[in-house]
Amino acid sequence: MKEAFIKSNFWIGLLAFSVAFPIFIVGSSWLLPGSELWSHFAQTLLPELITSTLILLIGVGIGVSVLGTVLAYLVVMVDFPGRKWLEWALFLPFGIPAYVLAFVYLGVFDYSGYAQVWLREYLGIPGFDIRSGHWAIILTFILVFYPYVYMMARASFKRQKVQMIEAGKMLGAKPIRVFWKISVPLARPAIAAGLLVTLMETLADFGVVSLFNYSTFTTAIYSAWGDFRSIEVAAQLASLLVLVSFFLIYFERKARGKAKYYSSDVSHLKAYNAKGIAGWTIFFFVFSVFMLSFAMPLLQILIWTSEVFSVEWSKRYINYFSSSGILTFLATVLTVAVATILALPSRRKSNSKTLQILIRFSTLGYALPGSVMAVGLLYGVQNISLISIHFGGSSINHILFGSVALLLFAYVSRFLAIAFNSSSASSEQIKPVYEHSARLLGASRWRLIKEVYFPMMLPGILAGGLLVAVDVMKELPATYLLRPFGWDTLAIRVFELSSEGLYERAAIPALMMVIFGAVIMLLFNKLDQEKF
Amino acid sequence: MLSVSNLKISFEDNHVLDGFNLDLDSGDIFALLGDSGSGKSSALRFIAGLEKAQLGSVALDGNDLSSDGSHSVKPELREIGMVFQDYSLFPHMTVFDNISFGINHLSKKEKIIEVEKLLELISLEGIEKKYPHQLSGGEQQRVSLARSLATAPKLLLLDEPFSSLDKSHRDQLVKEVRVILKKAGVTSILVTHDEAEANTFADKIGKIEKKQLLIS
Amino acid sequence: MNKKLSIALSLMVSTLALGSITQIQAATDDVTVYSSRKEHLIQPLFEQFTKQTGIEVNYLTGSGGDLIERLKLEGENTPADMFMTVDAGDLWYAGTQDIFQPVATEVIKSNIPSYLRDPNGLWTGLSVRARTIVYSTERVKESDLSTYGDLASSKWNKKLCLRTSKKIYTKSLVASIIHNKGVDAASEIIDGWVNNLAAVPNAKDSHVMDAILAGQCDVGIVNTYYFGRLIEKNPEAPLKLFWANQDTSGVHVNVSGAGITKNASNPAGATQLLEWLSSAEAQAIYGSLNKEYPANQNIDSDDVVSSWGEFKQDRMNLSIAGELQADAVKLMQRLGYK
Structure with a gap:
């Protein structure tokens, strides 16, 4: 029995190590000689961008936690007009890539945008540059990323409803009191998990920050590489990002550490009924978040699409769509499978410290900017080739470069964190007593996993799969560098057109991505309702 | 029939059991009393093969299951059943699937007959299609008992199964379970800290004092 | 469950196979181009070239820096015959990284003025x-x-x-x-x-x-x-x-331009493509697609572009x-x- 454990630990370790491979390659850049670029950056970029990165993280962190939590609470615990469809509609912004939202916002709210033109002409308010300062980009990120917290908090609130019946108390209490005294403390681990994903995404973002011309850590990474063509310094800077994420994960773990096990029962408590003005106020608030984060950008995309559809549409879009579809499907299945294996509850006890750290490492790819991850991967393959040549073999570069396999590997490495966080959150709710019961009833290890763990983890696995699918669909830098010939995706098409300033034409692939995202969400929603 | 000898358990240098011995005859219903932290639950988990000990051996029906504090037979092969303190029914399965979980090797028809029989035994006929969260606490514990009995274990361990129930329902259930166990004729050990409960339930009572078991 | 799993697996395997087939196809008589000039600006040109010569052009777009790295790492086994980019800085850097081979045919020399070409013939400017x-x-x-x-x-x-x-x-x-x-x-x-x-x-x-x-x-x-x-x-x-x-x-002025890769498997085809791209016919398309100035000084700019007047470069x-x-x-x- 012990041998079997060691053996399975070995394979799990190997799996985690492979996924973490690009991280190790990026980290190994510190073995290379230092560069005078560091002192240049220390004198010029670094002081400003460390402050601005911190301000951005704090602002986005607070904003996303508050907005996501409040929306989730309202939607689960309060009955207000339009709640049913808004609960679902609030997921939709997931399908729009962050940089698409950013260019729509700039088009509407910047000095030359409709909104400011209107304010100047009709109200005489002087124009202002929304890209200077911090608040506009912080608001943009909040509107882009709140669904992460919303999604996790919503699931947690749904579980809580049952617990409150069991506890039998607070039933007569005011909603606000329940919110502060019970709901938020209980949902803290879920909120923290959503927050973690948001902060890692914000750290690794390049699209939004470059549209706002805002300096974050990625500015220095791209400068090292794009301006000075120094992959070493880019990788060294990127590995600092990984380090920051490691600390973020540590704090998140601590926040989660105190959480109790929850049952995953279905909810039966009736929501608070908000009638009249209160109900409509809540509706107006939730609806305006939906408008800003989805309906308005979608409307802009639709207007642009209608302007250029006849010029831009061609059969090639079917190809872009199917590339996106196939890659998304395969990457999601793989990522979710790896995440499930790493997150199985029995891992908790039998894991050695080393293995736990290795698993943590395998989820850090999320904080790496996609292009650094992709180049890291190319160099990793190159090193394997060099070793192979050293031992009389041949280079494998040309086999792996531009193969679907390498691209899928990059996706798994980059997005494992999301799937893993989600599946392990649900695996942590599985009390040890289920394992004990199943084993004493004679179940084999395989049956325990298949019939007890897997179905109980399924909500988390599905939620993780949804997030991964949407992220893979939107992924740009790694796909751009690693894709095979003829595998252009919708995200690539959006980028190529919008980077030339052709927003109207970029609207067509962007619209297809929104539809694609909505279909994924619909699918998820169906599974969600069927099963739980 | 069951023989536990020289059991020694400690938590971080703090010995809770040392020289614990227990012998039971077939069909015995035994109650193990002790304060919290006295190691009574740990003893039960050791017998089940779920936790290790410093020292100690277990033999059931003449087969050695554990010796020197470690286990030679895995929990799933020991033919020991267990009812837990907190609700341990699989929440995603119906009552039928829960009860038949341990008798997976039977055909569907045989399972139906078996589950019907067990539900009759615990006086909860007709709830096959319900999910655990639709049952009361007492009902859940009775289903849990039926699930353990389904595999016809040689020994049944009950780890404070009544402690999370209301006082009013508890006394009734304690009596009922005793009747069920007697009917099934299964050798059982109940762990509890409630002396009255032990008296109502068991044929024999033992108490942990000074790290050892005193049979009264 | 198992059925679904096997469908997923077989789909995965077939996609991987498909991926490697596209890779193999790229190594025939076709010309393969890595380009940081965006797809919508090169695709119509290549289509025209294929129509006239029968030579198929495969292309992969990407960012300039990425593609140079990829070319370096692929070394001798690169599928790319030509690297095309939109900035003189990228062209110059690619030149220093030993990924181009010199080409200076008479056709190119007569079509494109020397200040828009690399002194050693490693790359050729195609639009200004x-x-x-x-x-x-x-x-x-x-x-x-x-x-x-x-x-x-x-x-x-x-x-x-x-x-x-x-x-x-x-x-x-x-x-x-x-x-x-x-x-x-x-x-x-x-x-x-x-x-x-x-x-x-x-x-x-x-x-x-x-x-x-x-x-x-x-x-x-x-x-x-x-x-x-x-x-x-x-x-x-x-x-x-x-x-x-x-x-x-x-x-x-900056240029967009291209060079033939050092390890091109079809240098003849790539040279033919480069010469064609510098020709008056291609240059007219090149300019009108994006309102740039032709690098070939023998032809006029697009109407809109020439309305802005002559200027000193x-x-x-x-x-x-x-x-x-x-x-x-x-x-x-x-x-x-x-």
Whole structure:
């Protein structure tokens, strides 16, 4: 029995190590000689961008936690007009890539945008540059990323409803009191998990920050590489990002550490009924978040699409769509499978410290900017080739470069964190007593996993799969560098057109991505309702 | 029939059991009393093969299951059943699937007959299609008992199964379970800290004092 | 469950196989191009080439820096016969990385002037992108404008909009200023620009022009083809181009261009493609697709483009812009040009 454990630990370790491979390659850049670029950056970029990165993280962190939590609470615990469809509609912004939202916002709210033109002409308010300062980009990120917290908090609130019946108390209490005294403390681990994903995404973002011309850590990474063509310094800077994420994960773990096990029962408590003005106020608030984060950008995309559809549409879009579809499907299945294996509850006890750290490492790819991850991967393959040549073999570069396999590997490495966080959150709710019961009833290890763990983890696995699918669909830098010939995706098409300033034409692939995202969400929603 | 000898358990240098011995005859219903932290639950988990000990051996029906504090037979092969303190029914399965979980090797028809029989035994006929969260606490514990009995274990361990129930329902259930166990004729050990409960339930009572078991 | 799993698995396997087949196909008589020029700007050209010669062109777009890395790492086994990019800095850098082979056929030499080609024949410019001043006709008199450097003078305080220093066109422009005027004068100019900014530098040239139209600022510096697109959509826009530095060094131009890779498996086909791209016919498409100036000086520009008038180009060899780019970036970062 012990041998079997060691053996399975070995394979799990190997799996985690492979996924973490690009991280190790990026980290190994510190073995290379230092560069005078560091002192240049220390004198010029670094002081400003460390402050601005911190301000951005704090602002986005607070904003996303508050907005996501409040929306989730309202939607689960309060009955207000339009709640049913808004609960679902609030997921939709997931399908729009962050940089698409950013260019729509700039088009509407910047000095030359409709909104400011209107304010100047009709109200005489002087124009202002929304890209200077911090608040506009912080608001943009909040509107882009709140669904992460919303999604996790919503699931947690749904579980809580049952617990409150069991506890039998607070039933007569005011909603606000329940919110502060019970709901938020209980949902803290879920909120923290959503927050973690948001902060890692914000750290690794390049699209939004470059549209706002805002300096974050990625500015220095791209400068090292794009301006000075120094992959070493880019990788060294990127590995600092990984380090920051490691600390973020540590704090998140601590926040989660105190959480109790929850049952995953279905909810039966009736929501608070908000009638009249209160109900409509809540509706107006939730609806305006939906408008800003989805309906308005979608409307802009639709207007642009209608302007250029006849010029831009061609059969090639079917190809872009199917590339996106196939890659998304395969990457999601793989990522979710790896995440499930790493997150199985029995891992908790039998894991050695080393293995736990290795698993943590395998989820850090999320904080790496996609292009650094992709180049890291190319160099990793190159090193394997060099070793192979050293031992009389041949280079494998040309086999792996531009193969679907390498691209899928990059996706798994980059997005494992999301799937893993989600599946392990649900695996942590599985009390040890289920394992004990199943084993004493004679179940084999395989049956325990298949019939007890897997179905109980399924909500988390599905939620993780949804997030991964949407992220893979939107992924740009790694796909751009690693894709095979003829595998252009919708995200690539959006980028190529919008980077030339052709927003109207970029609207067509962007619209297809929104539809694609909505279909994924619909699918998820169906599974969600069927099963739980 | 069951023989536990020289059991020694400690938590971080703090010995809770040392020289614990227990012998039971077939069909015995035994109650193990002790304060919290006295190691009574740990003893039960050791017998089940779920936790290790410093020292100690277990033999059931003449087969050695554990010796020197470690286990030679895995929990799933020991033919020991267990009812837990907190609700341990699989929440995603119906009552039928829960009860038949341990008798997976039977055909569907045989399972139906078996589950019907067990539900009759615990006086909860007709709830096959319900999910655990639709049952009361007492009902859940009775289903849990039926699930353990389904595999016809040689020994049944009950780890404070009544402690999370209301006082009013508890006394009734304690009596009922005793009747069920007697009917099934299964050798059982109940762990509890409630002396009255032990008296109502068991044929024999033992108490942990000074790290050892005193049979009264 | 198992059925679904096996479907997923077989789909996965077949996709992987498909991926490697596309890879193999790329190694036949076709010409394979890595390009940082965007798909919508190259695809019509390649289509035309295939129609005329029967040679298929496979292409993979990407960012310039990424593709150079990929070429380096693929080494001898690269599927690429040609690398095409949109900036002299990238062309120059690719030249230093030993991924090109020299090509200088008579056809190319006669089609493209020498300052738009690498001195060693490693790459050939295929279109000229002029970067010059754009101004509001409502608030600025043409006579107030003269040079890039003049935009640093205090009369433009809070009236200037610029594109971000991260964009390669800005880097090349500043590199040319360093080359023409020396580091000290260049840093005074950059410093003056930064002080005159009316807004955080914009991400795109189109945003610079939007800002001028909205009254946020009065002057800016853009590539002419962005202006061309805006005027095409909005002919009444009160916006005009001004040819900078006509009495001095001339308007800064950048190129998009291409070179044949050192390890090309089909160098003959690639050379044929390069020659064709420099021909009058291809150059006409090249220019009209994106309102750029043809590199082949024997043909006229697109109508819209020629309506902006003749101008004097800066004839600095573009390799120099490449070499000085890192210095330009350091200068801008030091002076806080974001």
